[in-house]
Amino acid sequence: MTDDSTPAFFSQSHAPEDRQRWAVKIEYDGTGLVGWQRQKTGLSVQQLLEEAASRMAGGRTVPSITAGRTDARVHATGQVAHLDFPISLPLNPRAVRDGLSYHLKPHPVVVLQAASVDPTWSARFSATRRRYRYRLLNRPSRPGIEAGRVWHVRHPLDVPAMHAAAQSLLGTHDFSTFRAVACQARSPVRTLDRLDVTRGGEMILFDVEARSFLHHQVRNLVGTLQLVGCGRWDAERLRTALEARDRCAGGPTAPSEGLYLVGVDYDPDPFG
């Protein structure tokens, strides 16, 4: 019997002490997914995770909150969410991890770790840092093995130039230039803690860290830095674009398939 009504979660049939909040660390291949958030257009990570949790809760609804609502085709190796079970699970963290992963089959979504957390702990609001990695395959030939997992750019990119220019974006700024028009954040001000650009063979990695990000911020930063890498922009132009506080002054949005949410930090770490 499935109970889809959210109020049942607060009903008197379950005393508050029976409820349990679990934090989960998740990995997924976003290729065939519509992103984190439920959509009518296809399978979302949220739907798959909540349905897996529901099966462990005897069919009851288990709502979730995530640290980062990734877009369609974005991947994650360290996404974090919390699940509010309407019942107390008589299980240890390993059993919750394995149970959820079992019910997530055959989808490429897997729970890496699970931890029982205090009801005041939030995957979203307790996060102190989000870490993203963007992978760009820089070679003439299109990706074979990495199709759907990288942004493919044929022309050679100047990695030291991109890295050097990127450093001027660190710190606290109004990032309107790199913010999606649809972004719902109240403030366009964010503090960028890291934006490292490195090359390993044909792969260029962008490692980006901040307490929080604006919608499309990482992809817009990467898409704009790519203009520096191919020589169309210099570091001065990048700085001018930031100061314009206008999305029209920025470069294009890099494709979603190169983006990975690699980690979310908490203090203390619920999984530690």
Added chain:
Amino acid sequence: MTDDSTPAFFSQSHAPEDRQRWAVKIEYDGTGLVGWQRQKTGLSVQQLLEEAASRMAGGRTVPSITAGRTDARVHATGQVAHLDFPISLPLNPRAVRDGLSYHLKPHPVVVLQAASVDPTWSARFSATRRRYRYRLLNRPSRPGIEAGRVWHVRHPLDVPAMHAAAQSLLGTHDFSTFRAVACQARSPVRTLDRLDVTRGGEMILFDVEARSFLHHQVRNLVGTLQLVGCGRWDAERLRTALEARDRCAGGPTAPSEGLYLVGVDYDPDPFG
């Protein structure tokens, strides 16, 4: 008009000087493929490559020979083959590379490099070394992003023990213990030049090199070393198994999806 008869290649309609042999370096995701060799059961790399080449040769048959006939679901980042075009292609290496890759769409098979070679050069017989990498994901959770690209082993494996034991297999030996029953090689004697086992986080890599390998040799070596890694076998037992020269004395065959043909060496390098 397609000419499927091999003799046409030698027909008098094309003088020998019109024929051209091209070496190609290829990358592929073997997940949906039946392996290198043509099969009636599904798509093979050979079929896809030869059909792409045929389109560049006006529909004429273009036979190929490979350095390594990889099994179903085995991947490659540096497979090498040669193609015998019945006509001289008025194209430079980049155009041949891009043309073949174009006609290989939408399959996850891509040509990385192409080089015109002497008709006496053979992708198979001129090879001086084959290099394979086997990837094993060693963690409790099944693979999400790497599904189909690794062997997943849940229990922790002792990498130093596997590496140490593996060193006793280096050199020239009768490798019958690690040879598939179906292997068609005349001799079971091979010279193993490298078998390094290393760990990078949750990923264990087996880097294996030899002039040539027996059928399933790398997968049988990895499957047997895994018994050392989980403590069921010690180094002495591995050595005894090798000396038994009997497939029944060896461990299981590791799954094909963890195997990558990463390179084939030639002297001189046609792509150099």
